[in-house]
Amino acid sequence: MSSESDCAECQGPRAATVTVAFVTVGVKRIEWKDGDTWKEGPALVPITQSVQLRVIADPTGASFPPLQPEWSSNPNLPEMQIPGPNKSVTPQAPDLYTLTATAGGSSADITVIAYSIRMLFPHGDPTVSATDWNNHSSDAANEGNEITFKSHNTQPKCTLTCEAEILPAAAEAILAPKVTWTVDNVGTIAATWSSSVTGNSGIGQGKELTATYQSQNGLPPNNDDFGRKNVTLSFNGQAIDSSDFEVFYLKYENNHPGPNQVPEGALSSTRSKNWFYYWNQVCGDPHAFFNSKTKDTTGETPAMRKWNYQTQGPAYDKRETWYDTRAGESLQRMMGGPLTDGIDCFATCVRHELVHVSQIQRADALLGALNGQAGTIWERGWSWNKAINNHVTPGPDGRLGIARFDDNHNAIIDDGLRPIEFLNGKSEFLAPQSDDVDLDTNDDGRPDGWMLGIEEEAQAAETIENHTFWTSDWGNPGKQHQTNRKYDD
Numbered sequence: 001m002s003s004e005s006d007c008a009e010c011q012g013p014r015a016a017t018v019t020v021a022f023v024t025v026g027v028k029r030i031e032w033k034d035g036d037t038w039k040e041g042p043a044l045v046p047i048t049q050s051v052q053l054r055v056i057a058d059p060t061g062a063s064f065p066p067l068q069p070e071w072s073s074n075p076n077l078p079e080m081q082i083p084g085p086n087k088s089v090t091p092q093a094p095d096l097y098t099l100t101a102t103a104g105g106s107s108a109d110i111t112v113i114a115y116s117i118r119m120l121f122p123h124g125d126p127t128v129s130a131t132d133w134n135n136h137s138s139d140a141a142n143e144g145n146e147i148t149f150k151s152h153n154t155q156p157k158c159t160l161t162c163e164a165e166i167l168p169a170a171a172e173a174i175l176a177p178k179v180t181w182t183v184d185n186v187g188t189i190a191a192t193w194s195s196s197v198t199g200n201s202g203i204g205q206g207k208e209l210t211a212t213y214q215s216q217n218g219l220p221p222n223n224d225d226f227g228r229k230n231v232t233l234s235f236n237g238q239a240i241d242s243s244d245f246e247v248f249y250l251k252y253e254n255n256h257p258g259p260n261q262v263p264e265g266a267l268s269s270t271r272s273k274n275w276f277y278y279w280n281q282v283c284g285d286p287h288a289f290f291n292s293k294t295k296d297t298t299g300e301t302p303a304m305r306k307w308n309y310q311t312q313g314p315a316y317d318k319r320e321t322w323y324d325t326r327a328g329e330s331l332q333r334m335m336g337g338p339l340t341d342g343i344d345c346f347a348t349c350v351r352h353e354l355v356h357v358s359q360i361q362r363a364d365a366l367l368g369a370l371n372g373q374a375g376t377i378w379e380r381g382w383s384w385n386k387a388i389n390n391h392v393t394p395g396p397d398g399r400l401g402i403a404r405f406d407d408n409h410n411a412i413i414d415d416g417l418r419p420i421e422f423l424n425g426k427s428e429f430l431a432p433q434s435d436d437v438d439l440d441t442n443d444d445g446r447p448d449g450w451m452l453g454i455e456e457e458a459q460a461a462e463t464i465e466n467h468t469f470w471t472s473d474w475g476n477p478g479k480q481h482q483t484n485r486k487y488d489d
């Protein structure tokens with residue numbers, strides 16, 4: 001304030017008077033930069049990453065020169081030596097750091113939480129054999145990263161145990177709620193978390209928790225629904241760690257969601273096993289069935305093995321093949337081919353039986369228009385495993401035996417197309433004077449010209465190398481469970 005009136009004493013002009021307000025500028029608080037936003041503490045920073053700090057002066061304003069506060073930290077951080085209003089620190093070890101900025105007799109603190117968070121469970125590579133199950137840091141450990149739908153009822157479930165390592169432990173109460181988890185579905189089944197984000201049950205939350213897959217209607221329907229999945233750990237909404245795990249079914253249970261897969265005519269068979277249901281999607285056949293009552297062979301093609309002249313007897317679909325429990329185990333080769341086990345054994349059995357299906361088709365084709373003709377000996381096609389066969393077709397006269405002659409002496413001329421004539425052993429076929437065409441001149445059961453026997457040809461097709469299909473086997477035990485390429489672990 002000043003005035004310029006004359007001085008009463010000296011009559012001269014008055015001197016200007018100045019009043020100065022002394023204001024102390026001090027440290028008010030310290031802020032930290034979270035993305036683009038300045039916040040008050042505590043500051044969260046992953047170890048080895050930097051965080052920016054700034055001192056807010058009190059009062060603030062452009063008219064005040066910037067403070068040059070001194071810094072200190074407990075425990076010590078190396079960046080404390082240079083004074084100034086701005087500071088960037090890069091903690092190397094997880095801890096709770098108390099940083100203090102001091103200027104003009106005033107000071108403020110901020111807590112910097114330098115954290116280290118990683119996934120403890122699951123861990124390791126589930127695709128390699130488990131050799132070190134109890135070592136959390138071992139890549140070879142499979143413990144916890146291979147889970148199996150347990151219980152054989154229609155609501156099987158499996159549980160993944162998840163655990164995070166959160167350091168420093170002293171900040172766990174602050175950090176753990178910011179740790180969240182997501183996990184792949186198994187087919188259409190989403191995991192349920194034992195602890196989840198409020199309002200979102202699909203996101204797990206916390207340090208230790210479980211993700212449970214529970215089906216309401218049997219196991220997942222597709223082989224591809226099982227297998228490798230991913231679990232991701234996020235902090236503050238940002239993914240920071242992930243791990244793979246694998247999901248299996250119980251090989252010998254039968255709680256798959258498919259039909260029984262038991263063929264007609266084998267009703268005493270048990271419902272198909274899980275392995276049959278899933279492997280059949282990989283290396284099977286649409287007309288394959290499970291028949292636990294097949295006693296003397298791993299596989300069977302009933303339209304060949306159980307071939308029958310009788311129209312009233314069972315007529316099997318000529319594409320149908322049957323497999324029993326041994327088709328999922330280990331198969332010793334008869335023809336010197338590869339020894340196969342597990343899913344590759346099943347693939348080999350299917351390959352074998354499909355040769356028989358092919359043989360049926362090829363032999364039937366030789367009968368031409370006669371194949372399947374009702375009321376004739378070819379009604380069921382080429383005969384198999386019958387002492388008296390039907391491996392013949394009429395010559396140019398269109399009739400079996402001698403044309404216009406009662407070859408079998410039953411007072412009916414040219415009646416040899418009827419099964420009863422044939423079964424009575426009074427065949428008119430191939431009489432010396434007939435022009436019938438013999439399709440199996442040596443009566444060995446297979447058409448002339450086939451180089452290999454029925455079984456030999458099927459066995460020669462058993463060329464599948466063991467472990468061809470191992471990456472599609474999600475059975476427990478199985479070739480991806482625990483030890484790789486071992487079908488019975």
Ligand SMILES: [Zn+2]
Nearest residue numbers: 352356455458
């Ligand atoms: Zn065979």
